[in-house]
Amino acid sequence: MGSTVRAAAQRTLPTMRTLAILLVAIFAVNVQSARILGLFPHTGKSHQMVFDPLLRTLAERGHDITVVSFFPIKNPPANYTIVSLEGLAAQGVETIDLSYFDIQNKLLNSLGIEKIIKQIFDFQPLADMATAICSNIVDFVPLANAMKKSYDVILVENFNSDCMLGLIHVYGLKAPYISLSSSAMMQWSADRIGVTDNPSYVPLVSSEFTSQMTFLQRLENTILNVYYKTWFRYAIQMKEKAIIEKRFGRRIPDLQEIAKNVSVMLVNTFHSLNGVRPLLPGVVEVGGMHLDHSRKPIPHYIERFLNESEHGVVLFSWGSLIKTATIPQYKEEIIVNALSKLKQRVIWKYENSDEEGTLTGNILKVKWIPQYELLQHEKVIAFIAHGGLLGMTEAISAGKPMLIVPFYGDQMLNGAAATAIGLGKAVSYADMSEKSLLEGLQSVLSPEMRMSARRASKIWQDRIADPLDTAVYWVERVIRWGHQIPCTPLPGIWVS
Known part of the structure; x- marks a missing residue:
């Protein structure tokens, strides 16, 4: 009797395994057949660098991807369709002249309220950029053709524009949409998903505060919170709505209401670096999802420079948007004089360099660097950096301490966050002197700071899942369940 049962079980087991394999295959096909539309209307290259690994991974998993972007990827897979926005606006690559900050600092210092006014000045170009791009893309035929198709989910960058959300409504796309942010949540983003952004302890993305603010800092944070929300509504949202309505000859709902349709927000932060915030299930932190673990080769002349260093090397880069070679001569002399006093060698990303770098003393200037690999x-x-979130993420991943010289946007906030967790120290560009720069470098290079940075790195890496895997999971979860995911408590305006 027992042998008969065992024999029957043995015959049944392969059948059960086959059935399980078939069920997994059916499920995989259902997921892999998903059609995904990605809409990325911002001209900053660093923003797109955050999203590209997610988009490529989704394509590798078998999804049919259509990506609208100013920065189309090279060698896309067969199931990856590109709608390039190149030519509709100037791309943000090495476009910022550093002499601008000297002029700005002199002007704002004369007014006596430089910090508040600087934040307002820094954000104003985002409104002009958003409305100019919106005016161009509403007439862009390739985008219109892409939006006339049906999709299972739509990925939309959430930064300085809601024009794409208006176009989603105009073309009647019924797919759920996911919001992607390359930075911490913008001031106008919290409301659309119902997140509390109490300015008494949630610092603005443009501030240099942490959650531990003085009364005057809370007051400034509150005033600017109200200002930015009002500014975004009237300088961007209302103007983009008018542009869309004029182009299509009909009224559309308030973009602020359309924005509440969001199913999930994927945000390029992680609380051990960027600070704790009150969040909802629909706000998912995926800071670090852009990190490329495949490791690109380091140029041979840089590798040789590294290996011949006796006391180690300091990496110096101010990112992809700032053109470091435009630095005023007196500022460059301050930096060179401070760096030359180090016993360490320095690799400086400096665009006006020779093909294989320009070596002066202990400083090697190079046109381009494989930053993460280095x-x-x-x-x-x-690492001497400007406080951009990608560089910050790469530094904390590698456990390398930072000297941060912030210029604009979220860089002051990132510098304050790094200082708070012992990852680095921030130095003002406006007030930078040889003394302050050298003291900052000596602090960052100290054994205590290097040990603190390694500890911060271990805490940052200690999470339940890889950030890219987390982002992929949430995209596919929305594909599986659509609008049924209860991630936002707010009602939006659905297309009819």
Whole structure:
């Protein structure tokens, strides 16, 4: 009797395994057949660098991807369709002249309220950029053709524009949409998903505060919170709504209401670096999802420079948007004089360099650097950066301490966050002197700071899942369940 049962069980087991494999295959096909539309209307290259790994991974998992962007990827897979926005606006690559900040600092210092006015000045170009791009894309035929198709989910960058949300409504796309942010949540983003952004302890993305603010800092944070929300509504949302209505000859709902349709927000932060915020299930932190673990090769002349260093190397880069070679001569002399006093060697991303770098003393200036690969290199012991979130993420991933010289946007906030967790120290560009820069470097290069940075890195890496895997999971979860995911408590305006 027992042998008969065992024999029957053995015959049944392969059948059950086959059935399980078939069920998994059916489920995989259902997921892999999903059609995904990605809409990325911002001209900043660093923003697109955050999203590209997610889009490529979704394509590799079998999804049919259509991506609208100013920065189309190279060698896309067969199931990856590109709608390039190139030519509709100037791309943000090495476009910022550093002499601008000297002029701005002199002007604002004369007014006596430079910090508040600077934040307002820094954000104003985002409104002009958003409305100019919106005016162009409403007539862009390739975009219109892409939006006339049906999709299972739509990915939309959430930064300085809601024009794409208006177009989603105009073309009647019924798919749920996911909001992607390359930075911490913007001041106008919290309301659309019902998140509390109490300015008494939630610092603005443009501030240099942490959650531990003085009364005057809370007051400034509150005033600017109200200002930015009002500014975004009237300088961007209402104007974009008018542009769309004029182009299509009909009224559309308030973009602020359409924005509440969001199913999930994927935000390029993680609380151990960027600070704790009150969030909802629909706000998912995926800071670090852009990190490329495949490791690109380091140019041979840089590798040689690294290996020949006796005391280690300091990496110096101010990102993809700032053109470092435009730095005023007196500022460059301050930096060179301070760096030359270090026993460490320095690799400086400096666009006006020779093909294989320009070596002066202990400083090697190079046109381009494989930044993440260099930060992972054992010879690189510190990072001079501008506080952009991608560089911050790469540094904390590698456990390398930072000297941060912030210029605009979220860089002051990131610098304050890094200082708070012992990852680095911030130095003002406006007030930078040889003394302050050298003291900052000595602090960052100290054994205590290097140990603190390694500890911050371990805490940052200790999470339940890889950030890219987390982002993929949430996209596919929305594909599976659509509008049924109860991630936002707010009603929006659905297309009819």
